[in-house]
Amino acid sequence: MTEQPTVKSSEVLKLTDVIKTFDQPGGGKLTVLDIPELTIDAGEQMALIGQSGGGKTTLLHLIAGLLTPDSGSIRVAGIELTRLSEQGRDRCRAATVGYVFQTFNLLPAFSAIENIQLGMAFGNRAIDTERAFDLLGKVGLSDRASYRPSQLSVGQQQRVAIARALAGKPKLLLADEPTANVDPASSDTVLDLIIGSCRDENIALMMVTHSMEVTKRFERVEHLDELNRIFQTL
Numbered sequence: 423m424t425e426q427p428t429v430k431s432s433e434v435l436k437l438t439d440v441i442k443t444f445d446q447p448g449g450g451k452l453t454v455l456d457i458p459e460l461t462i463d464a465g466e467q468m469a470l471i472g473q474s475g476g477g478k479t480t481l482l483h484l485i486a487g488l489l490t491p492d493s494g495s496i497r498v499a500g501i502e503l504t505r506l507s508e509q510g511r512d513r514c515r516a517a518t519v520g521y522v523f524q525t526f527n528l529l530p531a532f533s534a535i536e537n538i539q540l541g542m543a544f545g546n547r548a549i550d551t552e553r554a555f556d557l558l559g560k561v562g563l564s565d566r567a568s569y570r571p572s573q574l575s576v577g578q579q580q581r582v583a584i585a586r587a588l589a590g591k592p593k594l595l596l597a598d599e600p601t602a603n604v605d606p607a608s609s610d611t612v613l614d615l616i617i618g619s620c621r622d623e624n625i626a627l628m629m630v631t632h633s634m635e636v637t638k639r640f641e642r643v644e645h646l647d648e649l650n651r652i653f654q655t656l
């Protein structure tokens with residue numbers, strides 16, 4: 423009988439000995455990540471900082487199952503992603519992870535409210551129109567429900583993307599530099615929204631940022647260069 427790994431009931435994310443390489447355009451491989459361990463508990467909030475090109479987005483993509491590691495274990499909400507097919511990882515992401523991308527990734531042909539409702543549909547949940555409108559109100563866009571992304575400002579698109587990421591009631595929200603494209607006042611609003619919503623709904627949060635102002639809002643701040651063995655051997 424194979425021994426099953428024990429999963430702490432409060433654990434939402436656990437990475438063990440994760441290595442990720444990329445093929446380099448000129449040939450050969452570039453090792454971007456070599457992470458012995460990283461754990462996030464239910465409802466825990468963590469900021470991730472690190473040098474440009476250090477692998478932060480790559481790490482979020484691995485956790486979301488958009489990329490696969492060369493080796494190691496990635497467990498999200500108790501599910502071992504490395505044992506799943508691409509389709510299985512898509513299903514797991516839809517059911518457990520919300521993702522606020524740097525580029526928002528809203529669907530251009532759909533309105534703001536439809537983009538949020540699609541966030542629920544991807545999560546394999548019945549579309550809860552009341553929750554979708556509640557979320558749109560929470561991000562201050564009740565009067566923009568029928569606007570398409572191209573009819574919204576960059577900051578408004580970002581707020582729709584946040585509402586969409588929360589729509590499926592994820593266990594873990596991944597946010598990649600969500601304040602990078604907004605002015606300082608809007609940055610506070612965006613942070614209040616993400617941090618407050620995750621706290622209210624007990625959603626664990628991992629936010630990539632380059633901003634010291636943003637890290638001040640977090641009790642736990644991890645430096646990728648310290649988690650990543652490749653920087654320790656340079």
Ligand SMILES: Nc1ncnc2c1ncn2[C@@H]1O[C@H](COP(=O)(O)OP(=O)(O)OP(=O)(O)O)[C@@H](O)[C@H]1O
Pocket residue numbers: 444445446452454472473474475476477478479480481
């Ligand atoms: N598909 C790919 N093929 C080859 N190399 C890649 C690929 N994606 C990323 N890389 C390389 O992996 C490294 C890490 O990239 P990543 O985008 O994860 O960094 P980052 O820490 O998010 O950077 P930034 O803070 O500048 O956004 C970079 O050196 C990049 O060139």
